[in-house]
Amino acid sequence: MGEITNVMEYEEIAKQKLPKMVFDYYASGAEDQWTLAENRNAFSRILFRPRILIDVSKIDLSTTVLGFKISMPIMIAPTAMQKMAHPEGEYATARAASAAGTIMTLSSWATSSVEEVASTGPGIRFFQLYVYKDRNVVAQLVRRAERAGFKAIALTVDTPRLGRREADIKNRFTLPPFLTLKNFEGLDLGKMDEANDSGLASYVAGQIDRSLSWKDVQWLQTITSLPILVKGVLTAEDARIAVQAGAAGIIVSNHGARQLDYVPATIMALEEVVKAAQGRIPVFLDGGVRRGTDVFKALALGASGVFIGRPVVFSLAAEGEAGIKKVLQMLRDEFELTMALSGCRSLKEITRNHIVADWDAPQ
Numbered sequence: 001m002g003e004i005t006n007v008m009e010y011e012e013i014a015k016q017k018l019p020k021m022v023f024d025y026y027a028s029g030a031e032d033q034w035t036l037a038e039n040r041n042a043f044s045r046i047l048f049r050p051r052i053l054i055d056v057s058k059i060d061l062s063t064t065v066l067g068f069k070i071s072m073p074i075m076i077a078p079t080a081m082q083k084m085a086h087p088e089g090e091y092a093t094a095r096a097a098s099a100a101g102t103i104m105t106l107s108s109w110a111t112s113s114v115e116e117v118a119s120t121g122p123g124i125r126f127f128q129l130y131v132y133k134d135r136n137v138v139a140q141l142v143r144r145a146e147r148a149g150f151k152a153i154a155l156t157v158d159t160p161r162l163g164r165r166e167a168d169i170k171n172r173f174t175l176p177p178f179l180t181l182k183n184f185e186g187l188d189l190g191k192m193d194e195a196n197d198s199g200l201a202s203y204v205a206g207q208i209d210r211s212l213s214w215k216d217v218q219w220l221q222t223i224t225s226l227p228i229l230v231k232g233v234l235t236a237e238d239a240r241i242a243v244q245a246g247a248a249g250i251i252v253s254n255h256g257a258r259q260l261d262y263v264p265a266t267i268m269a270l271e272e273v274v275k276a277a278q279g280r281i282p283v284f285l286d287g288g289v290r291r292g293t294d295v296f297k298a299l300a301l302g303a304s305g306v307f308i309g310r311p312v313v314f315s316l317a318a319e320g321e322a323g324i325k326k327v328l329q330m331l332r333d334e335f336e337l338t339m340a341l342s343g344c345r346s347l348k349e350i351t352r353n354h355i356v357a358d359w360d361a362p363q
């Protein structure tokens with residue numbers, strides 16, 4: 001194969017390199033995978049209204065997220081068990097994010113601990129939290145993340161139970177025995193048993209708290225001073241509650257289409273959430289972001305930044321840290337070019353008028 005020229009090409013390389021069980025876990029969505037395709041397709045229903053003859057000889061992609069200055073509005077979403085992709089796993093991701101000057105979110109279910117990831121060197125990192133039934137486990141973990149220098153908690157709210165991912169059921173997906181969910185190793189929760197269906201689904205059923213509710217968002221604020229991002233909001237109703245509950249930000253996410261199938265693409269849900277948040281807290285998006293044009297569209301619809309999931313694990317599998325660096329660089333370059341060709345020199349110049357969506361009223 002010739003030179004890699006876009007983020008999507010890493011998926012095929014990862015498919016050839018990885019055991020089927022691992023690739024399917026990374027790639028799959030829930031049930032019919034309608035939302036999985038829709039997360040991509042919906043971007044193609046948004047077109048540009050570029051402005052011309054604007055001096056774009058200098059373009060500034062930098063931004064500030066929760067007070068932290070980063071090089072571009074493209075960040076790394078939490079994806080579990082990265083050492084299945086590559087022996088360096090989350091270490092490689094942390095180094096690549098830091099080199100690119102952007103934020104990495106570490107999954108609760110990482111195969112490297114918060115302390116290990118912190119040991120890779122400086123970098124702005126968020127910690128994604130799954131709430132276990134045993135709240136002592138949660139409190140301990142949050143404290144460890146704080147001590148390890150993580151700057152925010154991304155509380156995942158779309159997973160009271162695991163979505164039905166049929167490939168994982170067929171493959172009897174489980175964490176390979178040479179790996180552990182490192183954050184839970186000392187707590188006897190680091191291993192995943194084999195099950196008659198998905199080992200991960202059984203793990204979630206056994207450990208994750210299905211009773212999680214808005215009052216727990218408040219409880220979380222009593223055990224940490226870190227800002228809390230609510231990850232998995234898809235409606236205006238919940239956006240309003242998130243603001244009231246003291247969230248520092250919202251991530252519009254459908255978990256990469258891995259939870260409830262037939263929810264809308266995140267890019268379709270974004271605008272109603274942005275409107276409901278009324279500028280009180282920043283709104284971010286993840287799901288299907290594969291091009292710089294996608295990043296621009298999300299920002300034009302009011303997102304303060306985007307996160308990428310699968311491109312990280314696929315490029316990690318293909319080329320390790322260098323692969324992730326290349327993904328971040330390609331997205332950066334494409335986004336910068338999109339800004340130039342649309343006549344935008346800074347993120348604040350990107351407006352709703354720079355795009356037209358197929359759901360907009362005719363002019």
Ligand code: FNR
Pocket residue numbers: 025026027039077078079080107108109128156231253254255256257258286287288289307308309310311313
């Ligand atoms: C995820 N995602 C996820 N989310 C989360 O809150 N905690 C987690 O541990 C994981 N793990 C995970 C593993 C894999 C393999 C995937 C693909 C996704 C969801 C993730 O944070 C993000 O919402 C989506 O991946 C974004 O969609 P794209 O970029 O993968 O299309």
